[in-house]
Amino acid sequence: MTMNTKVPAIRRQLIQMVLLTSGAVLLLTVTCLFAYDFLTFRQTSQRQLDTLGRAIAANSTAALAFNNSDDAQTVLAAFEVDPHITHAALYRLDGVRFAVYPSNAAAGEFPAQLKADGTGFRFGRSDLVGILPVTEGQRRMGTLFVQSDLGAIYDRMRLYAGIVGLVVCASGLLAYFLSRRLQQRISGPILALAEMANAISTRHDYSVRASNVGAFELDQLTDAFNHMLGTIQSSEARLHVQLGHLNLLQHITHAIGDSQDLASIAQVVVTTLERSMPLQYACIARYDATVGTLTVSTVGAASQAHSERLALQPGTAIVLDDSVIAACVKGQLIHEPDTRRVALPLLQRLAAHDLGSLVIAPLVAERTLFGVLIAARGEVGAFTSADCEFLKQLSEHVALAARQAELNSALQLAYDDLRRSQQTTMQQERLRALGQIASGIAHDINNAISPVSLYTESLLEREPNLSERARNYLTTIQRAIGDVAGTVARMREFYRQREPQLSLSRVDLNVTVQQALQLTQARWSDMPQQKGIMIEVRTDLAQVPTEVMVAEGEMRDALTNLIFNAVDAMPEGGTLTIRTRRVEPSSADEPARIYIEIGDTGIGMDEATQRRCLEPFFTTKGERGSGLGLAMVYGMITRHSAELQLDSTPGRGSTFRLIFNAAGGLTVEPAFATPAIEPQPLRILLVDDDPLLIASLQEVLLGDGHDVTAANGGQAGIDAFVAASGTAQPFAIVVTDLGMPYVDGRRVAAAVKAACATTPVILLTGWGQRLVSEGDIPPHVDRVLNKPPRLVDLRAALNDLAVTAPLKRAQPGRSR
């Protein structure tokens, strides 16, 4: 508090007031007295002069009556008794001056004449003049003139002024000393209060109290001041508590802002609360709305001991009254100041372990109770209403934060899903485009190698005089063509889209392994060698049947992926081992198991990578990897109800183990093992846009004794068939290419069936296998054959269809 020095102190003001009051009163009194005295004295002076004048006048009547001026003079001399009478004169009735006083006065000091009229007194500036009649009995004798100076009045006034001055000084001094002494009784307590207020404002200690002084109003002031101090003290205490709570709330809010999941939020809350509030016991329990139970999820670090004694460790269910749960669901805070008086088991347990008071704050977000905050203190009634309010607010914050975290993680999951499906879609789109390109290439290759295949087969079959060397060469060419066709077919398998439904077939895993190795040879042999790296491939294939029921393409893809991964894991070279084995079941009820192991001696995987390596888009190869390889493998394994095992040691290498149930039943021999068929001469219409293929196929079929008519292109084929159908020699069978400009194989087949529904149609296609496996056999087509066509297959098909054709003819109306 700063003191304004221009404002006089109350002490001085009080003194000034007393002095001013007493001075004013004194002045008024003295002035009244003075005026009264002045007037009185004037009257007295006048009366004295009158009396004296009348006496003198009475005594001078005879002198006037009998014209004795000497005697008059003598009489006037009596005025000597009053020294203030300066002049006096007697005038006769005719106005003539008769006698004067003092006798030696100059004539000019008196009126020259004085008429009988105009008697009375007149005050002048410095004198009092009296004109008095002189009468004897009733007879006027003359006039007396008397003049008195006012010196007496002024003398008296001077004396009075002196006395007044002395009195004023004396009373002023007295008033000063008295007020100086008495003001302390008023200003003292006020100053003491002011000083105390000053001290309080600097020290902020509101616990001091002013003491009473014994004056009613001042005591009232003191009481009011003390009361105010009390109010401030309690307000400050409340404020202090609230500030503390606010700080704590902020601290906790800040801390849980960094936490992303409910568990860590709960941990932060309970730990901070038990340390800062403080609490003897704090825990958070989750509420399961479906069964209506509370389960302890998080216990404060300092509450662990209590938790064990109370049997409230994490995971323990809390048994609470239904009404308590209902209140919590409504968002009501439950405060039990004395746990001993309630019969609930939980409260009884708390009471038994010296926890006297309890607060249960519900964690409610969006009107859903998902947990409660349980806080307990040792003493009974230890929670104030401010504490309860704080816990309620805190629980709302925590609920919101938890809800937020929950939403956040859900959002993250949704985002991840979205990203994953986006990438999958992109991947599939890439594969689809790749598939279309590959499909075109495969078709062209198949077309191109078809004549080679047909001629080679034909030569080997029909030229018995071939030299041994020529036969060997042709055999090699035939196998090479077969490999090319196989490779093209596998390539198609590799890129083709997944069927919605598995088409399982009996597959020998040993064969698949070989195929996969051949397919990936570039990766494990040629490419590393260019960099000077050696990868040794060891195969340890079981000598017992290793057939399983799988989708062959998927199986091959899985193996290919695993081989790629193994190669990638060995940037410095190493050994790739592929092993198959058959494990017989322990009991007859179970099927045998086929194991395939792909092992490398590469960098291996740490535990985290092992845990995540099957996730889609997880890759350790950076931009090179799609992150889909192992995911595809895992997907395939899952679809086939097989098992995937992984052994890996960082620096030592990894081994993937796929475990399938062995296929039951007998081994089926491949289809091409069927015995040779004696061809039956048929009239055949051959439709293709490739002259080389027409030429080779025509020659081979002619060699078999068939009557072959070739048509170059779809329309030509239809024209030829229609032209022949009305004649005596219609075509018994039509062989047509699928992909042709303008009119393709499908339309040719449709036209043939339209003309003669019983004539079989064989479709040759570079896409043949795909069509079959996808169930895309076009209508009006009886058989689909892949290019390059193998003579064996072609003959079998012709034989089958030629045999069934007459039968079909015998049953009209049934068409395919």
Place this chain on the structure above:
Amino acid sequence: MPKFVRHAGLLFALLLATAAGATAPDEYQVEAVFLLHFTQFVEWPAQAFGDAHTPFVIGVLGRDPFGSALDDAVRGETVNGHPLVVKRFAGAADVAPCQILFIDRSAVSDANRVIDSVSHNGTLTVSDVAVPGPQDVIIRFLNEDRRIRLRINVDFARTAGLTISSKLLRPAQVIGTIPAQ
């Protein structure tokens, strides 16, 4: 107050004449006024008047020296309600009761007898000359250096039953014994 004015005018004329010297007031004019003034300074016994309407009489014995002056002076005047009248007595035998009796020097020879006859009945005797014989007037005018002075015989006044004011005594010569009251 016409009487007063008239009176004042008379006195004024008298004094004016005195001041002028040429027409100085006659000695008797002054004395006439003095006679009138005596009514103010002398107290007469009550039996001197019959009733309230009995006139106050100033008598002049012998030749009247005042002329009209005395008549002028007393005209309209009253003394304690009694009208003032002037009566002139030619000789001693004519003297009638009166309150003031001026004895002119022409009648001084009879004065002693007259004074004797009225000395007990409240008559103020006045003269401007000495009266031979045992008796004398109570007040005598003395002309001293042209100023009229009074000589008062208080013994005779007491005998006559008159009370003379001390005021009158102070400017006068007093003969006799003033009682120590």
